[in-house]
Amino acid sequence: MQLDQAVHAPRSQKSRAVTYRRPRKADGARIWALIKSIEALDDNSMYCNLLQCSHFAGTCALAEADGKPIGWVSGYLPPEKPDTLFVWQVAVHPDARGRGVAKQLVRELLKRKACAPVHYIHSTITRDNAASWALFRAIADDLGAPIADDAHFEREAHFGGRHDTEHLVEIGPFDRVARRPFPPSQHLRPFMSAAIETFTRRESEVRSYCRSFPIVFERAQGAELIAADGRRYIDFLAGCSTLNYGHNDPDMKLALVDYILRDGVTHGLDMYTEAKGAFIGAFEKIILEPRGMDYRLQFTGPTGANAVEAALKLARKVTGRRQVVAFTNGFHGVTLGALACTGNGYHRGGAGLPLEGVTRMPYDGYLADGTTGLEMLGQMLDDSSSGLEAPAAFIVETVQGEGGLNAASTEWMQALEQLAHKHGSLLIVDDIQAGCGRTGTFFSFEEMGISPDIVTLAKSLSGMGLPFAMVLLKPEHDIWQPAEHNGTFRGNNHAFVTARVALEKFWKNGAFAGKIAAKGEHLGERLAEIAKKHGYATKGRGMFRGIDVGEGKTASAICAACFERGLVIETSGAQDQIVKVLAPLTIKQEQLDAGLDILAKAFAETHRAAAAA
Incomplete structure (x- = not known):
């Protein structure tokens, strides 16, 4: 579509420098015109864009070339999920595409003080919107975070057949230590390099799990532990089944923070x-x-x-x-x-x-x-x-x-x-x-x-x-x-x-129990494949399963190999002979499979090493 040259940057200005900033009320009409001119986008009322530029300016960003708008991203933090940035709309002038404007707009939002608590990005995308899928996959890759999607707004159920199904895309959890809202305690700074001398000097010899996982963990979200040095680990220990709903569930966290604040x-x-x-x-x-x-x-x-x-x-x-x-x-x-x-x-x-x-x-x-x-x-x-x-x-x-x-x-x-x-x-x-x-x-x-x-x-x-x-x-x-x-x-x-x-x-109806049953069956099948390959047997039921390797030395070696690859998992049994999976019940399917892939590789590596010894 031919664009209004008085409003938008012309083709001859593709190479000009792009600047990024917070929107102001005066930008509302120009942003509305930018969105209106892009045929693939759903346009909103000008009043909506004015509100975004005033009330939601902290989670919206404008890209300009020579003072002309060439890109726009609008977002907000859902009240029930303060750790999530919901990206409402991304608009980039056709002449500015291919220059990384859209991705940079999102990066700009993540730098904002308003987004300091954000560890997830959500958006909804129709299945045929290839450009948006590519954008969000690139963002996930840059952040080193998993990406998942699920049907959210159905074509018939929610749009009356007049709009394609919108899929909810989730990126995260991710972490950017440089944006932490509070500086670390001076007593923690030495641990940021994973130094553990203070622990070994002062903590009782009764400590146990830390001996299997000699690293300092700083944060956790969902089914993931994040170390002080930035390394990320899938958690198949979950506090020995203390974290069935994962680390820091956003709804529980919000309720607790609200309770404390009042x-x-x-x-x-x-x-x-x-x-x-x-x-x-x-x-x-x-x-x-x-x-x-x-x-x-x-x-x-x-x-x-x-x-x-x-x-x-x-x-x-x-x-x-x-x-x-x-x-x-x-x-x-x-x-x-x-x-x-x-x-x-x-x-x-x-x-x-x-x-x-x-x-x-x-x-x-x-x-x-x-x-x-x-x-x-x-x-x-x-x-x-x-x-x-x-x-x-x-x-x-x-x-x-x-x-x-x-x-x-x-x-x-x-x-x-x-x-x-x-x-x-x-x-x-x-x-x-x-x-x-x-x-x-x-x-x-x-x-x-x-x-x-x-x-x-x-x-x-x-x-x-x-x-x-x-x-x-x-x-x-x-x-x-x-x-x-x-x-x-x-x-x-x-x-x-x-x-x-x-x-x-999680328990008002049978939906969650149904999901646990499905995951438990899948877990059982995956563990059975690993066990059969190496001549072992599986034990347990539901999401409470493991593999009996017969003795503790092999089980411990497997768990150590898992940890090296980014999986936290432990043993159980009288001789510590069981490699036990206690993943959070809320773990996403792709994360569960990623952890099981690590487990399978650890079994194979341990057996190769034993055969070569």
Whole structure:
């Protein structure tokens, strides 16, 4: 189309220098004319462009040659996603194309103070808009960030058939350390070069995960960890299933920041607070009622071990009995009561005194002859001369996360519940690592047809990695006296805020569970391919899976090779023989596959090295 030479730069001026700046109100009419002249673009009202130049000038940019507009980008920060720059429209004069004007306009926006919190770019593009796809792929490449898209505004559903489907494009997360809003602490500056001398000098020898990943992490977003030196890592550890919804979910982050800025209660012991009431209401309506569950909620303190200690104490109080039955390879924490229920000899060795009050029995699949062990347990409980007294409770994980991803069958769990009921014992399900969606449903036992007397939750319960633990107990077992089991940090109001958002965002219907199921199936298939190639077996279920390589040296070598390639992943099992995948449940498909590709290469490299040795 022939352009108005009085408004736009003529062809003869293609080589002139281009300047970039914030728009002013006086630019509105000229920008409207630029957009109007480009046939492929949807034009807006001049009033809209005037508002962009005044109210949204901080997230809009104008390119000029000789004072004439040749390019324009409009954007804004969605209120519910303050870490995202939504690019509304990009317009470049035909004579200025091929000069990188559009990409530079976006770069200019990312330098702005208004965009300091931005770590994502969103836009919507029709599938046939090749120029826009090329632009955003180039931007993603420049930022070193992943790019993904999904149908967003449908042709029929949203445009009444009058406009092609618009695909939501997402670039990110990305990071530009030079634009950080606050300077790093002087005590952190040495770590920016990944120096760890301060940690090794002052932090206790008990530290563990940092030994496998000797680098200083500075930021995290979604399924990615970003080191102080800028290196990026896909996170298949996710805080040992504490970050099922990924790092720094934008909706939880926004809710928490808003709560803090309005001086919401931080610490309230167990007093009534708005944040706690909102969480209880959401948990009741979204989790308990749809599942036909009737549990009281006890807020025990910040860690999963706190919840386990409370559960054991309550079971003994309810039944008047002392003994508890736990299972081989179970892991329930390292405080003394929880540690007594934990099978791992290394952890038990640190107790310093006898760990009493617990009888160990074989978990499902533990016995080589294929028997469940429950028949023997039942026979012993029926025999008054067996020396095994009826327990206060049976405590069990449906999937043993730290114990090697052993997964109990539905039949075994049902038989265990029947055995507990027969002998007047309580059934405690430790859902601290397997719960909050890790196996596909909110509770790991939902599809097993059982109704535990007590359930312990922690890890991903807060949604955002904040300390938060809880015990669910049936009303008839709620025989606590006031303050009989208390704790200073049993009311983390910040965690109540983010936990409520997590429930409302992910669990109001079955959509999220469906996505977990699909990802879990895909994960299982990919891991099975890797395992088969090297003669190994897979374990676990849902998004709680791994590969059993038989011994810890090989598993550790594989994890180390993954880390070198940009993947954080750990081992589990009695001999650390399981390479365990605990990716966030919200991880994007392409990121999941990228991590699994790294894992496959690490397996191959480790086996080549072993063969050559």
